[in-house]
Amino acid sequence: MVRSILLLVLLAVPTLAAEPAPAPRRPVHTYSIVARDAETGDLGVAVQSHWFSVGSAVPWAEAGVGAVATQSFVDPSYGKLGLEMMRAGRSAPEALAGLLAADAASQVRQVAMIDAQGRVSAHTGDKCISAAGHSVGDNFSVQANMMEKDTVWPAMARAYREAKGDLAERMLAALEAAEAQGGDIRGKQSAALIVVSGKSTGRPWADRKFDLRVEDHPVPLKELRRLVTLQRAYNLMNEGDLAIERKDTDAALKAYASAEALAPGNAEMVFWHAVSLVNVGKVDEALPLFQKTYKADPRWKELVKRLPRSGLLPEDPKLMNRLLGAVR
Known part of the structure; x- marks a missing residue:
């Protein structure tokens, strides 16, 4: 052949x-x-x-x-x-x-x-x-x-x-x-x-x-270096998601934290980190992260409301109220 x-x-x-x-x-x-x-x-x-x-x-x-x-x-x-x-x-x-x-x-x-x-x-x-x-x-x-x-x-x-x-x-x-x-x-x-x-x-x-x-x-090389750093951060987010699938919560949270350190201020990463925390029962740790995303753009609240139907957050009205208020 x-x-x-x-x-x-x-x-x-x-x-x-x-x-x-x-x-x-x-x-x-x-x-x-x-x-x-x-x-x-x-x-x-x-x-x-x-x-x-x-x-x-x-x-x-x-x-x-x-x-x-x-x-x-x-x-x-x-x-x-x-x-x-x-x-x-x-x-x-x-x-x-x-x-x-x-x-x-x-x-x-x-x-x-x-x-x-x-x-x-x-x-x-x-x-x-x-x-x-x-x-x-x-x-x-x-x-x-x-x-x-x-x-x-x-x-x-x-x-x-x-x-x-x-x-x-x-x-x-x-x-x-x-x-x-x-x-x-x-x-x-x-x-x-x-x-x-x-x-x-x-x-x-x-x-x-x-x-x-x-x-x-x-300055294309400066921009290329920025993109390489951002890609590293998203690669870490992917590692965190895979760790969640393996039920390795510690590894997932470590990967998410490393990703956010590489790309501070990236609301997307903060948001999905918060979602993952909720799904492993760490709601109190998730709330300040949700609050951070809402301050960046209030439309993240609307996205939170849509996630339970897709199975990405629990169908729990009390929990939803906490997440939308982002208060303890």
């Missing part, structure tokens, strides 16, 4: 050569990183550009398969076909070499690929706009084009190697190091970051730990 899939993929490559995708007249993407966390196996790609919605074209990733960044005079088919070839058993270097060989415009492409085993390869065409280059390291590659200085990608590699934390945090550090060196000679506009699991569960929605895009912003 794998050999059959591989044959189909390889047959698609000559098609690319016969009918090459027209190169954009403007290079739309600037600096990026593809990486694999050697401990968890997580795969990721992150990018920043002075171009609208960079996340819609440059970053590609699939759990258990690999990650791709296709930029400069971008050809998105490198993302799709690269993942298909790696899924069919090709290594990242083999997949990239095959696609480059079939591309009549490879001299204006900048592409990096990494597979689930950490094999990595990158290409910077000799007609990419300077300063342009890449640096391949252990389980990662950083690449940039149209930079103000040629110190950008070495700084990215150094920052990634030295950074602590999970894959998202280390990739953010690499992007921020690029910007600290001057970044894109045109400035900045959009950014994106994807992290997927090292092994596929067969549920793509569960395998995507981060899938964030900043389409248009005066």
